[in-house]
Amino acid sequence: MSLPFLLEIGTEEIPDWMIPGALEQLGASFRALLETSGLAAGTGLRVDATPRRLVLRAENLPPRQADTGELVTGPPKAAPAKALEGFARKQGVRVEDLSLQQTPKGEYYGYRRTVAGRGTLDILSQALPGLILGIHFPKTMYWTGQNGPRFIRPIRWLVALLGDEVVPFTIAGIESGRITSGHRRLGSPRIEVSAADFERKLAENFVILSADARRARIEQGIAQLAVTPAPDPDLLAKLVHLTEYPTPIAGEFSPEYLSLPEEVLITVMRRHQNYFSVRDAGGRLAPRFIAVMNTSADPGGLVRQGNERVLRARFNDARFFWQTDRRKTLEERLPGLAHVTFQARLGSYLEKTERMVALVRELGGDEYAVEAARLSKCDLTTELVKEFTELQGVVGGLYARAEGKPEQVWQAIYDHYQPAAMEDPIPRNLQGRLVSLADKLDTLRGCFSIGLIPTGSRDPFALRRAAQGVIKILVEGRLPVPLKPFLQGNSELESFLEDRIWYYFKEIRGFRYDEVNAVLAAGWSGLPGLEDRLQAVRSVRPTENFEPLAASFKRIRNILRQAQFEGGEAVQPGLLEPGPESDLYAACEQVRREAAGKDYLPALEAIASLRPKVDLFFDKVLVNAPDERIRRNRLALLHTLLAEFSSIADFSEIVTNH
């Protein structure tokens, strides 16, 4: 016999973005519970959620644990009969039932007792409260009183059914049962359910339990609206978790608002109203939007009219800000930055701007770049940015364009917060890249200089993101700017950036970790060069000579370390033994000449061709020659070889099977 199981945690509205994580944990903890309780994992375990419920269902749970045997050890073999009888009596068995058992301490009497498995209902009833309250949420609350349980939002009902039976437990004064609740207004507030009819009864009460089904309903609904929204998977995911019964509707706004910048209109619709924006056939923003309701229909158009009125008010606000802000030019706003603090100990945005301007010059920026840097932060005092902070930079760029600034300048201002995330593009023009670099480098230098260094998950100034941005711009913008001279000799900042460089090439670009180690160990400063070296190592790696040579380089490094040989001695050709030793020396000299001035890949190929000579040397020549002068000369040869050919990558870092 096997039983279906249903658990529903009925809550008040859970923040949409926390739902997927909570479900994942719920499923994992339940699986772990089955495992540690020795309950055969049921099949068909699935988790679902709407804003008001987290649901876990499983099929085929056994009604109880399997029985187990347990050995009860009694007196030793040599014990008198009386002790034996006493033990048997105490265990409630006959002496004949006892048998001799081999234990590490010798032979003992004992007997094998059958332990009945616990009922699944019992196990669940004990474990579920802890399992539910153990779900981690980024921010929790209490609601029953100061020492009450904590959860993401108040728990208002609990359904827990194993087969037809309620799994009894209580959380925060709520007893588990078989009564669920439908959509807040379209459904019944009290619905008796079983594991079998749960999903159907919810659907009858205007709750679509499956997120996939809600997503499909939104997509199909939009398809029927005869307008095509700009694709927006993040917004779609949000709406799926913000609704129990989603229905899209289309609305319109007056085309007069299209005179406002598209960026502002889209931000209002998307971020503030959760609307999809719509483009016309020519790709231009259309005066329409799509909202997704949490209800079944809008027959009288009331919801549409309401949303249209809200959007009109928001657009009016935005237009008011747009017009007010333009009474003052960005240039005129510059002195006002003295009153906007960047960081208490790092001064105002005016000071930051001055530092950025100097940095842009040092980075080789032209006059456009310098002007963009000077005006880059001026939008911080605009009403529009105060209202839509996520548009900082963009708004400055738009105002600069409206003021007639050249493209090089306004685009640079517009883009200079990019890339904010790893998947973001870098600024589109050189000026923007330099302003963005200057901004991020200044933040990194400033914060590190006053000890604001990220630790663990604490990174309040988003310095990791800033560093990542610097690296991405330098590499993808192919800027031949050496990075190290801009780090003010701050070794903590250098190693912080080195970590980020490592992360970038390994995690984002997919280079192998030992390749990144090898290239970094050879030294770094200009990042495009680093990338080229990595590409070269990656290309030469599959060739037959490379990995064996890398293994030999590791051997050389070990020999030098054991000999505590620090280098500094030139190879004396006269002391070289003819044959493999002088052959290797000659080959080195030749490769050195060949590789000089070549691109990384041919240079590496030339180096790799040394492999037979190196192998032969180790085969035939004893480094630890009895004659000290010869020994040191051989160490000098190996040292030269290692030093000479490790400027592209330190091959000894390459992990090989040799």
Add this chain to the structure above:
Amino acid sequence: MQSFQEIIFKLKQYWAERGCVIQEPYDLEVGAGTMCPETFLRVLGSKPYRVAYVQPSRRPADGRYGENPNRLYKHSQLQVILKPSPADVIEQYLGSLEAIGIDLTRHDIKFEEDNWESPTLGAWGIGWQVMLDGLEITQFTYFQQCGGIDLELVPAELTYGLERLTAFLQGKDSVYDIDWAPGVTYGDVRLEDELQYSVYNFELADVGMLWQLLELHERECWRLLQAWPEAADKKRFPLLPAYDQVLKCSNIFNTLDSRGAISVTERVGVIARVRKLAVGVAAAWVEQQQ
């Protein structure tokens, strides 16, 4: 069509029927209904309490000279405190919307995460902004901490934006066009307030004098708070007047802010000063109530 005042009558009636004391607005300038002693002090301690009141809420920086149809220097909040929050609090809240004639089966209601926080009061809570057809009509908060103190009983705080709600119900695009009473518009009643206070707050308020006032009220509050530990008769000690000084400081701070007289750095400092007062009064109040 229901007027602004009818909507207020109905909501007060609704909450009175659910056990709320109906209070009149607090008679000092506040930025939000939460700041009134009826909320800030009453949510502390273990005494259950239910109260509802309309509080004119002054936000000097939000003034727009009466030119913006949606932004006001002084707007009206209906503040409802249910301490402790009943299990069906959301149902009760939705019922209040139905009581003013909103048929929720024909509208779209969503609860979107919005956790309220007031650094000046050392207060925060967990909750939502309630969206009706895309319009934020209510801030719904389960208070967790007030005056830096973890609350014994968790109150639900419902803050209705009355002008927005009325504009929604009356289908008006401008707040000034809504009917306050039959034949009297909101503009008739409030437009002059909006214009004159905008002029004062943005252009004419005497910055030097405001700084002095801030200091005077702060000093008075401190004087009382310092006398508190030694006070022989705790029951008659004037903590409520001490709290009035906190409210004064807060409003003066907001006015200075709208005058552009406070830099971001100073801002943090002044907020910390006011919070220190609020936290001091809250701690003393809890002690006094025991």
